[in-house]
Amino acid sequence: MTNVSLKERYTKETIPAFKGRSVMAVPRLEKVVVNVGVGRARDEKEREDVRKALVQITGQAVQGRPARIAIASFKSRKGMTVGFRVTLRGKRMWDFLDRLVLSAIPRTRDFRGLKEEGLDEHGNMHIGIREHIIFPEMIGEDVRRIFSLQVSIVTTAGSRERAKILFTTLGFPLAKD
Secondary structure, three states, X not given: OOOOOHHHHHHHHHHHHOOOOOHHHOOOEEEEEEEEEOXXXXXXXXXXXXXXXXXXXXXXXXXXXXXXXXXXXXOEOOOOEEEEEEEEOHHHHHHHXXXXXXXXXXXXXXXXXXXXXXXXXXXXXXXXXXXXXXXXXXXXXXXXXXXXXXXXXXXXXXXXXXXXXXXXXXXXOEOOO
């Protein structure tokens, strides 16, 4: 795979992949949402470390997600921060996807491709990442706690088949069945 950015690949290769269609009919990426749960982090210092790492990875300020209800067995109270969320659009979205597809995903241990089960019926892709240290921003950083995150890529594809063509054309490493 060449090191052509995903945005350049989208503009050059995606339109011919959807043969004979109008440029406006080609599905596009709307946004990328990155979610991290920090319910297990007991003290505020651990939560702050996760927040700082997520800011480094995404390049954008994160939004704390409060607990909606108190659950005694999980030792959470209403309003307590139980996760972080970042919504990326435009240039930051494309930059994040470049780092994710071209450098972070290939660094995953025992990686054999993204499973097609990650595509939902609306054409959106959901990727679970077990270790945040696969991102190039985390190289050389003092990491006290490894956390997982979920990346949701929202598209206008409308179906799994159209989304599969879109992601394959963009160079996402989908698993061979």
